[in-house]
Amino acid sequence: MAISELPNSRTEPDGSAVVRILSYNVRSMRDDEDALARVIRACAPDLVCVQEAPRFFRWRKHAARLAAKSELVVLSGGATAAGPLLLCSLRAAVERTEDVLLPLTPGLHRRGLATAVVRLGGARLGVVSCHLSLSEQERHAQAGLLLDRVASLGTPYAIVAGDFNERPGGPARSRLAKELRDAWDTAPWGTGPTFPSAAPDRRIDAILTTPGVQVLACGVPADLDERDLTAATDHRPVLAVVRVPAA
Template sequence: MPAEIRLLSYNVRSLRDDAGALARVIRAGAPDVVCVQEAPRFVGWRRRAARLGRATGLGYVSGGAPSCGTMIMSALGPVVEYAGSVTLPHTPGTHRRGLALAVLRFGTGARLAVVSCHLSLRAAERYRQAELLLERLDRLTAPRGGRGRIPGVVAGDLNDRPHGGAFRMLAGRLTDAWRQAPEGGEFTFPSAAPDRRIDAVLGTSGVEVLGCGVPEGLPGIGPEDVRRATDHLPLLARLRLPDPPRP
């Protein structure tokens, strides 16, 4: 039976806002995997990430300081087959960016390669980072041990709108989950009065999108919680993974 998972992408603004509201929003989304942007990355980052994990029932997988603030967390079910971090080239005077990477195996045996990203505010740098992201995703999903290519997903804050060069390049190579199966709201920023879509979940072939969007009507969550949690809205994707190949 194919695995169905819930993947949440969320820019948490370095946990500078209402940590209680943030934890409530994440828990209400009931995610199997969370791709975090602007995760703790400076002194004490492990302690702060662990605190977020305890508040949400999630475990740390990869990222944080080693990937310049991108992070992957997961529920207790998936097995981590691989976890890594990559830093990207940057322009002096800009924030250094990085990718959090993981390959997860779910209870059915289905596997998923995951990349959490947060791209540059500068268009030229952002475009080059998107190219490097695709190269890294291709390596992460490469066949291993005689098995076929692993399905993969990229999730994060692209700092670009759908008509922008980096967003269009990524959506040209991958499936834009919201465009494929819109479910919930489109705009992800700013949380107080959202008017643009700069966060995205994008999948490779083999990942079936059942629905994707800013979740509406999360149990026990009101508009105030979402506004107070951080300056982005959460983006939730429901995905179906193919059956693993038989040995």
């Protein structure tokens, strides 16, 4: 099934919302920005959970440029969340945002979460973009903090998307799986592996949902331009189409 054959973003008569969510590690936009924007536009997302957004000199300018090229707007995150960033279409009505820094382990990179609560049609949805540690021990602890943050959003439904730096079945992913569902496991579509982009052989990027969110399809789109995928960044994007019940 091509991207164009996926359900379109829409609000149903009962107030529920069909939403397209993209998760994408952009490697600090050090590669081909135009290819990156073309990949994002081709997926036609309502929400984009970015990892490794620019964090240093003029990072807000870089984030705004990526949003503009992708025909989206900046929602939250960036350097203030240590890398995770949220972009959205004008369809999303923003209720609130919060950038969260996770505890720093000496000698390791600082990690954080970009979070938001948005309304799409009659649905109210919590969204978290994350990028967990390369350290297994720290990553497992961060999984617990991530679950705490999802609970604190105060929304009936939530989406967590990011680079988990771990395959399914690992300690951190297993901890998350106790409360969140892997959208690929629920409704696989396209392909699964996300890293490295030139020859992906592991699924370390994922989109997770709380119970009640209906997953219609999730995976790496198989009909994106291969040249753009390899030129844009070192990860492949994960696209999910979900139906969120009315609040």
